Amino acid sequence: MAFWLIVIILLAVAGALLVIPAMRQNNPSGVTTRDALNKAIYQDRLSELAEDEAQGVVEQRPELIQELQQNLLTDIPQQAEETRSPINRWALLPGVIIMVLLSVGLYLKTGGLTQVQAWHQVEAQMPELRARVANERAEPLTMEEIARLGLGLRTSLQHDQGNVDDWMMLGRVGMALNNATTATQAFAKAYQLAPTNDDVRFGYAEVLTRSNDPQDNQLATQMLRSMVGQDHNNLRAMSLLAFNAFEQGDFKQAIGAWEVMLKLLPAGDSRVEVIKRSIAQARSQAGQETATLGIEVSLSSEATRQLPQQGTLILSVTDGTNPVPVAVKQLPLSRFPLSIALDDSNAMMPERLLSSLQQVKVRARISRDGTVNPQSGDWYGESDVQDFSGKGQPQTINVEINKQTP
Numbered sequence: 001m002a003f004w005l006i007v008i009i010l011l012a013v014a015g016a017l018l019v020i021p022a023m024r025q026n027n028p029s030g031v032t033t034r035d036a037l038n039k040a041i042y043q044d045r046l047s048e049l050a051e052d053e054a055q056g057v058v059e060q061r062p063e064l065i066q067e068l069q070q071n072l073l074t075d076i077p078q079q080a081e082e083t084r085s086p087i088n089r090w091a092l093l094p095g096v097i098i099m100v101l102l103s104v105g106l107y108l109k110t111g112g113l114t115q116v117q118a119w120h121q122v123e124a125q126m127p128e129l130r131a132r133v134a135n136e137r138a139e140p141l142t143m144e145e146i147a148r149l150g151l152g153l154r155t156s157l158q159h160d161q162g163n164v165d166d167w168m169m170l171g172r173v174g175m176a177l178n179n180a181t182t183a184t185q186a187f188a189k190a191y192q193l194a195p196t197n198d199d200v201r202f203g204y205a206e207v208l209t210r211s212n213d214p215q216d217n218q219l220a221t222q223m224l225r226s227m228v229g230q231d232h233n234n235l236r237a238m239s240l241l242a243f244n245a246f247e248q249g250d251f252k253q254a255i256g257a258w259e260v261m262l263k264l265l266p267a268g269d270s271r272v273e274v275i276k277r278s279i280a281q282a283r284s285q286a287g288q289e290t291a292t293l294g295i296e297v298s299l300s301s302e303a304t305r306q307l308p309q310q311g312t313l314i315l316s317v318t319d320g321t322n323p324v325p326v327a328v329k330q331l332p333l334s335r336f337p338l339s340i341a342l343d344d345s346n347a348m349m350p351e352r353l354l355s356s357l358q359q360v361k362v363r364a365r366i367s368r369d370g371t372v373n374p375q376s377g378d379w380y381g382e383s384d385v386q387d388f389s390g391k392g393q394p395q396t397i398n399v400e401i402n403k404q405t406p
Contacts, residue, residue, distance in 0.1 A: 125148060206240060209240060209243065214248075217244060291343060293317065293362075296397070313330070326353070377405060379402075
């Protein structure tokens, strides 16, 4: 209301500046003042002649009066100037209306009125958005609603900059929107206000681990080590510490943190297998205990006779239960028999490594067009399911290509 009141006052002042000077021109002051002045001079001169005649100074008074009348007639303005019509004040109304419409139109176009209305709408929705965030059973916020929540939080924090919970919530909003700047700055402010709050410390460390700045990663490591040192059972901080170490290439620290977690977790916990695979991957990356599987591929006599001139040999290893391959390797056709070695570097996915398998099944296929999916006429062979330890001497499995895809 204050804004629109100011706008109305300014428009009224601008309209007055347009109308008042024109209204002042309505009074034909030039002509009226000149006639009145001539008449006054004429009357004064007649009085002076009468006094002079009474004193005997003037003897030719009629001739002088006639001369005065002649001068008065000569100084009368032209009739065109006397009949000049004044400006009609209502003729200024369209100009005032155009000025108002143009000013309001320009504001509506460039003044951000839509954004201001959206901002006020977000402020009205903030209680509902906060309630949905706090209620785990409520419907999750959409990305648009999360963005609105962030706008509302920034508005609230302008009036209450010491609200740690709102700073943390704004940091999580930044993480959800992949806005690293907002997330980092919000959690940094929360950490400045409450440096001993575990939730604040963990949230800030989590943001720092996602940063591309090595200094941020190092600061996260220091904070997480401090949290683990204060509470050796803090699995959340320990897991993040292991992840951050792995991302920074410190595989020894990552393996150590995950191994400690394995000791703290109960045997039936679903996280155990995930941690074991992570340890295997870290060891593979560090060159420790890399599992190696040797494969000897041979051809049957019939497959040898029908061997295509060109093609691709595709080797895949599964666990014998899940048909999705754990490791795959492709080679151009060459002489047979052929000896090949597979290890964790041939894994399809980093969370499923060859070294994590307890049993393996090998499939060898000759693809004439190099496609992954089997085609009619392709020759292939499979091994039986065999136990696999992945430790010690490399284990070798023989596969004979002796079947043809119908």
